[in-house]
Amino acid sequence: MPFPASHPALERALAAQGYLEPTPVQAAVLEAGAEGRDLLVSAQTGSGKTVAFGLAAAPTLLGEAEKFDRAGAPMCLVIAPTRELAIQVNRELTWLYAEAGAVVVNCVGGMDARREQRALNYGAHIVVGTPGRLRDHIERGHLDLSELKVAVLDEADEMLDMGFREDLEFILDAAPKERRTLLFSATLARDIIALARNYQDDALRIDTIGRNEPHRDIEYRAVRVAPNEVEHAVVNLLRYFESPGALVFANTRESVRSLHAKLRERGFAVVGLSGELSQRERADALQALRDGHARVCVATDVAARGLDLPDLGLVIHAELPVNKATLLHRSGRTGRAGKKGVSALVVPYTRRRKAEQLLMAAGVEGQWGGAPTADEIRAKDQERLLDDPIFAEPSNEDDAGLVAAMLEKRTPQELAAALIRARRAKLPAPEEIYDDPRHGADPGPRARGERSNDRGDRFADRDFAPRGDFGDRPEREPRADMTNSAWFRLNTGRRNNADPKWLIPLICRLGHITKKDIGSIRIFDYDTKFEISAEAEVKFGAAVQATVRDDVTITPTTAPAARDAGPRKEYAPRPPRDDRDAPRRDFKPRAPREGAQGDDGFSSAKPYARGEEPKRDYKPRDRDEAPKRDFKGPKREFQPRDEAPRARAEAAPAPRRAPRGERESVPYDPAAASEKPFRKPRANADAGPAKPFKGPKPFKAKGSFGDKPAFGAKPAFGKKPSKAPFKKK
Secondary structure, three states: OOOOOOOHHHHHHHHHHOOOOOOHHHHHHOOHHHOOOOEEEEOOOOOOHHHHHHHHHHHHHHOOOOOOOOOOOOOEEEEOOOHHHHHHHHHHHHHHOOOOOOOEEEEOOOOOHHHHHHHHHHOOOEEEEOHHHHHHHHHOOOOOOOOOOEEEEEOHHHHHHOOOHHHHHHHHHHOOOOOEEEEEEOOOOHHHHHHHHHHOOOOEEEEOOOOOOOOOOEEEEEEEEOHHHHHHHHHHHHHHHOOOEEEEEOOOHHHHHHHHHHHHHOOOOEEEEOOOOOHHHHHHHHHHHHHOOOOEEEEOHHHOOOOOOOOEEEEEEOOOOOOHHHHHHHHOOOOOOOOOEEEEEEEEHHHHHHHHHHHHHHOOOOEEEEOOOHHHHHHHHHHHHHOOHHHHOOOOHHHHHHHHHHHHHOOHHHHHHHHHHHHHHOOOOOOOOOOOHHHHOOOOOOOOOOOOOOHHHHHHOOOOOOOOOOOOOOOOOOOOOOOOOEEEEEOOOHHHOOOHHHHHHHHHHHHOOOHHHEEEEEEOOOOEEEEEOOOOHHHHHHHHHHOOOOOOOEEEEOOOOOOOOOOOOOOOOOOOOHHHOOOOOOOOOOOOOOOOOOOOOOOOOOOOOOOOOOOOOOOOOOOOOOOOOOOOOOOOOOOOOOOOOOOOOOOOOOOOOOOHHHOOOOOOOHHHHHHOOOOOOOOOHHHOOOOOOOOOOOOOOOOOHHHOOOOOOOOOOOOOOOOOOOOOO
């Protein structure tokens, strides 16, 4: 559909840029119900949001006027999270408002602040900047917001994630209350809703896509690789797709530097983009990518938001993103404006679970597979060479004359071979990469973004090995032929609890082989030697040489000595037992004791310990007939007490104490009191009065150092140490 009616100057600018029909978000902001209102817009990346808020702000900024008046205090303020996005917005608004005569000023970090100050003093209609630099100009008095009519927050969710909430609130509080506030975000999270509620008045909410709906123009691929072959997988992906523009994302600046250097060594036209670069270097890198001087850009997440790079058909996640939002924003750099794109996640074997969770959370379906092999890349190169558009271009007279001269001197086969060699020399060589098929099974509905509540549906996607008739285990994979095998040494042994249970998976993971390629394993005290088949020897050696680990070292070695080497100790045979063939002895039952149960009713029937006859006749004793024991001497007869009570001494009655009120009060007599001593006098009372206490004795320093006893010397027992130092004998 054609563009809805907007300002004539903006319509001419859109026609000059080749815009024929609006995107959904652009059509939504130009509806009659959105004119003059605050907007809360959610749209996917690459949907034309910059042109959308430029068109939405035009009626408020221009009104019925054809052009802007003389520039003064800014009328529109656009806030972006990153410098690159702010520069891109500045460029988009410059051509959009060129017919209207707008002055657009950029204020971003890393640029000359004095130049920005002079530009603001000359006057501007639209100011685009990052939150930190804008706040700095406001605090210094260089940026006057008294005439502001429209405030735009682009990628508001990213600004909140980067910690710019305080700066945003400061800027919005400094703006007039009567302004329009246009808030654009890829997702409408809770923080965005709260910010809109505080700084917008009756905002119109516009959702151009469903929540968590993936981008339909992007093909997601999950590439499984060994942990030490991530760089090889990136090289093969770049060679296989041969996109005019490609973005390779890493999580840290160090990873960006390393990957940029290695791709450059392999012959790629590559630039780097990270936060450690200056603004000039970052701008030059993006410009080289736009101009075609560079084909690959290795960047951190600083390039994941808002950047619009032409002909960007491939995005490679060399390191997995931290969350689903980062995954969607990274991938959104491709597949823009209706073009198709590929987003490839390089997934090491150890991070497969993390990749499955990311794809499921983002609601996208990833196509799992191995990295492109060298043979597949060569086949692609052949197809691209045969279908190259250069063969369809018409030739001129100069070309015809040169062709005739070359055909006279060279054969067509020689010319074709030279063309192939020249074309191949410009292309980086593909890498030989290993793909373990065990990691290539279908990951199930969770990795494909599907949700299943049925337990049977979940297990139906798994590939179980068939079993025999009676639950027999499936046949094992046959072992490789160990003829002409090679031996390797691993620097861990029995002292480090080496065990085949974890040694075999370690060897397979580091050497990119399977269990069938491993032969004998000999574990010693300090190292382990194992056997690798001749078929996998070259691949295993190259893989372990490329793996750098501080704790594990695998090196080639010689075969260990055979276990049966050397003379074997002969042991004498054990003599046979003499009684082995003898008949078993018949045991007779023991005779019961006399009086057992059955004869006279005695309860005990336990036989005696040994022997067949009792040692003595057992006869129970009759206690009544047994003679009593004679005690020495007759018993003492009991003498009863006399019936008459003993005479008791008459005790004198205690004197009666008079009550307290009846006592006589005796006056105190000091003389009488002095006669009665308070305590017992001292034994030496006749020696005179005691000497008064004069305090502790003052400390008297000893003599010189030489007067002290020598170290370790002890005085004689019972004697005082002399002033002379002790000396050891």
